[in-house]
Amino acid sequence: MTSTLKLGCIADDFTGATDLANNLVRAGMRVVQTIGVPEGAAPDADAVVVALKSRTIPAAEAAAQSLAAQRWLQAQGARQFYFKVCSTFDSTPQGNIGPVAEALLDALGCSFCCVTPAFPENARTVYKGHLFVGDVLLSDSGMRNHPLTPMTDANLVRVMQAQARGKVALIDHRVVRGGAAPIHARIRQLQDEGVRFAIVDALDNEDLMHLGRAIADMPLVVAGSGVAIGLPQNHGLTPSAGAAALPPAEGMTAVVSGSCSVATNQQVADFIARGLPALALDPLQIAGGRDVVNEALAWATPRLGAQPVLVYSSAPPESVQAVQQRLGVGEAGAMVEKALAAVARGLVERGVGRLVVAGGETSGAAVQALGVRQMRIGPQIDPGVPWCEAQAEACGRSVHLALKSGNFGATDFFTKAFAPLA
Ligand SMILES: Nc1ncnc2c1ncn2[C@@H]1O[C@H](COP(=O)(O)OP(=O)(O)OP(=O)(O)O)[C@@H](O)[C@H]1O
Ligand SMILES: O=C(O)[C@@H](O)C(=O)CO
Numbered sequence: 458m459t460s461t462l463k464l465g466c467i468a469d470d471f472t473g474a475t476d477l478a479n480n481l482v483r484a485g486m487r488v489v490q491t492i493g494v495p496e497g498a499a500p501d502a503d504a505v506v507v508a509l510k511s512r513t514i515p516a517a518e519a520a521a522q523s524l525a526a527q528r529w530l531q532a533q534g535a536r537q538f539y540f541k542v543c544s545t546f547d548s549t550p551q552g553n554i555g556p557v558a559e560a561l562l563d564a565l566g567c568s569f570c571c572v573t574p575a576f577p578e579n580a581r582t583v584y585k586g587h588l589f590v591g592d593v594l595l596s597d598s599g600m601r602n603h604p605l606t607p608m609t610d611a612n613l614v615r616v617m618q619a620q621a622r623g624k625v626a627l628i629d630h631r632v633v634r635g636g637a638a639p640i641h642a643r644i645r646q647l648q649d650e651g652v653r654f655a656i657v658d659a660l661d662n663e664d665l666m667h668l669g670r671a672i673a674d675m676p677l678v679v680a681g682s683g684v685a686i687g688l689p690q691n692h693g694l695t696p697s698a699g700a701a702a703l704p705p706a707e708g709m710t711a712v713v714s715g716s717c718s719v720a721t722n723q724q725v726a727d728f729i730a731r732g733l734p735a736l737a738l739d740p741l742q743i744a745g746g747r748d749v750v751n752e753a754l755a756w757a758t759p760r761l762g763a764q765p766v767l768v769y770s771s772a773p774p775e776s777v778q779a780v781q782q783r784l785g786v787g788e789a790g791a792m793v794e795k796a797l798a799a800v801a802r803g804l805v806e807r808g809v810g811r812l813v814v815a816g817g818e819t820s821g822a823a824v825q826a827l828g829v830r831q832m833r834i835g836p837q838i839d840p841g842v843p844w845c846e847a848q849a850e851a852c853g854r855s856v857h858l859a860l861k862s863g864n865f866g867a868t869d870f871f872t873k874a875f876a877p878l879a
Contacts, residue, residue, distance in 0.1 A: 460534025463692050464504040467526040467561075468541035469519070469553065470817035471824055472842075472862040473682070474508035477541040478834040479843040480685035481506075482701050485694035490832045490845070492824055494526050499533035500831070503694065510821035512543070513605045513790075516552035520560035527561055537676060538565065539688075543817075544574045544581040544681035544841075545595060545864065546588060546613060547606040548620065555620025558654065558679045562623075565676045569648045571628070571668065572617060575659035576683035578840040579865060582660045586614045586627045590864075599719030599864065602774035604781065605790055605818065613656045623653025630658035633667060640671035654679070662686060682841060703835035703846045706857040706878040708810015709761040712871045713823060714769040715797045716816030717777050718863030724815070725771045728871040734760045735767040740780045740789055743796050750796055754803040761808060765875060768800050771815070794819055798826035805852045813859045813874050820860040827851055832858065838874045841865045 464486070468474035471492070478488045486503035499505050507526040511519035527538060540554075540561055548554045554572075562570060575583045580591045590598035594611035601609050610616050618625040632643045640657075647655050659665050662683075669687015672678055689695070712728070714721055729735045736756050743749050753768050760766045770793045772780075780789050801814060801823040814820045828851030835844040835857075842861050849856045859874050867873065 461501055461503060462499055462505060462530070462534040464537050464539060464688060465527065465530025465533070465535025466504060466506040466539040466541055467523050467530070468506055468508050469512040469557070470510060470543070471508045471820040472817040472860040473541050473543060474506045475832070475834065475843060475845055475860045476841040476862055476865070477539070477682040477685055478506045479837055479841060480682045481689065482834045482843070483696060483837065484686045484689040485696050485700065486689045487700060488834050490834060492830050494529045495830070503692070505530060505533065506541070510818065511553060511557070512547060512817065513549065514553070516556040519553040520557050523557045524560055524564055527564055539685070540677065540679045542574060542679060542681060544576040544579060544683070545590060545598070545600045545608060546574045546616060547600070547603065547608065549606055550619060552620050554679065555617060559622055561677055562653070567676050569644070569653055569655070570675060570677040570679055571644070571657050571672055572654050572679040573657040573659055573668070573684060574681035575665065576681045576841070577659065577661045577665070581681060581683070583613065583656065583658050584630055584660060585658065586656050587611045588613055604717050604777050605786065617654055617656060621654055624651060625654045625656065626652040628655045628657045630660060630664070633658050633664045636667045637670035640667060644671065659683065666690065701834065701836045701843070703833060703844060703857070704855070706811050708856070709808050710765040710811045710875050711757070711761070711804045711809045712765055712767040712813040712815065713797050713801045713804070713819070714767065714771045714815035715793055715819030716863035717771050717774070720864045720866060721771050721815045722773060723868050724866060724870045725767065725769050727868045728767050731872060733764055733767065733872070735769065738768065738770045738793070738796060740770060740793050741783065743792055744784055750799040750803065753800050754807065757804060758807055765871065767871060768797070770797060790818060794822035798822035802826040802851060805849050805854065805856055810854070811857045811875060811878055813861060813871060815861045816863050824858070824860070827856065836877055838877065839866045839870060844878065
């Protein structure tokens with residue numbers, strides 16, 4: 458059978474993967490998201506998004522996992538590849554964006570690719586190479602306090618150059634707004650100058666549509682989910698509502714949140730202010746050996762019903778830093794993720810069929826604990842966050858999941874999310 462696969466995508470975290478899949482679906486592609494690299498053949502789809510949990514692991518390991526995904530996607534027929542990174546360019550000073558991008562370029566035998574986290578629908582714009590989150594520079598946004606990947610420099614040329622061997626340059630907005638032809642010409646010029654990565658300015662969807670056309674024949678793009686809206690057009694595809702249909706949702710509703718991002722902390726506060734049942738997990742109690750998972754499940758079980766319950770470790774930056782000083786950054790993160798993932802699994806085993814998980818790392822841990830291997834992408838709740846349907850093999854049932862990136866979603870996300878499934 459001839460492959461229908463047009464685009465092979467590798468996402469460095471799980472919420473990022475659904476964010477990308479959501480934008481591809483909205484622009485008309487049939488998309489399947491897999492959890493890790495599958496063993497068998499690709500399902501029939503225009504794009505497959507392989508979700509990795511590689512954003513904060515050692516760079517060499519992230520490159521190895523990404524290459525395994527790329528080889529599998531290539532074997533399924535993909536000729537263009539999309540390395541999905543965070544719209545706030547989350548990475549440690551050692552990587553992983555630079556080393557993974559270098560490894561993918563080498564594997565594809567290419568010398569150049571465009572890089573842009575711009576996602577204007579979620580207020581991520583790039584101007585003169587500087588990333589803005591809403592009205593402020595990345596370095597002035599809540600991302601400066603991120604528990605694992607604090608971002609303290611908004612100049613993406615500088616950030617990328619610190620992580621990459623090859624030369625990094627800029628495709629300025631003056632070029633981008635001119636359309637696909639000037640962008641293409643600038644790409645050729647940069648290639649002649651030996652540049653390996655070009656950060657691309659983009660302020661709105663029109664810029665991304667121009668960029669999409671300009672890179673139609675480029676084997677690799679490194680981007681947030683924004684560029685995805687500009688690629689389906691290269692295959693004659695246009696937006697269609699039918700691409701996002703899911704089977705009906707069943708079961709009770711719950712939210713599990715391990716994100717400490719500004720938006721998530723506001724969403725937790727909003728949920729509590731509505732008088733809905735919410736339980737905070739204390740990382741120091743987990744570290745002390747207390748069985749917080751079973752305590753949380755015992756608390757949640759009698760409260761499960763028509764209204765959602767929330768189990769969270771989300772906390773303001775001061776508390777996160779205090780915990781990290783006591784336990785270590787990686788250790789605290791991994792321990793909290795493990796506990797929340799066990800809570801997510803326990804909730805689904807107790808009848809939750811509609812589950813919101815907040816935080817990319819947290820979602821990765823939860824989806825692995827649920828035994829999910831593949832997800833169908835459904836309707837969008839807020840920009841970057843769709844409902845998905847999956848088989849939770851560890852629990853023997855189907856579940857609707859919304860994996861919410863830390864900084865995405867309206868303040869009432871934890872309640873409004875369930876309305877479309879009611
Ligand atoms: N109270 C806490 N103290 C210390 N670490 C915590 C606490 N709560 C959560 N964490 C850890 O902080 C990290 C949060 O990362 P996660 O990716 O889940 O959220 P996020 O960064 O806001 O989301 P995204 O990656 O989608 O932007 C996880 O490793 C989590 O276990
Ligand atoms: O691009 C984003 O901001 C999100 O999809 C994400 O990757 C958060 O982890």
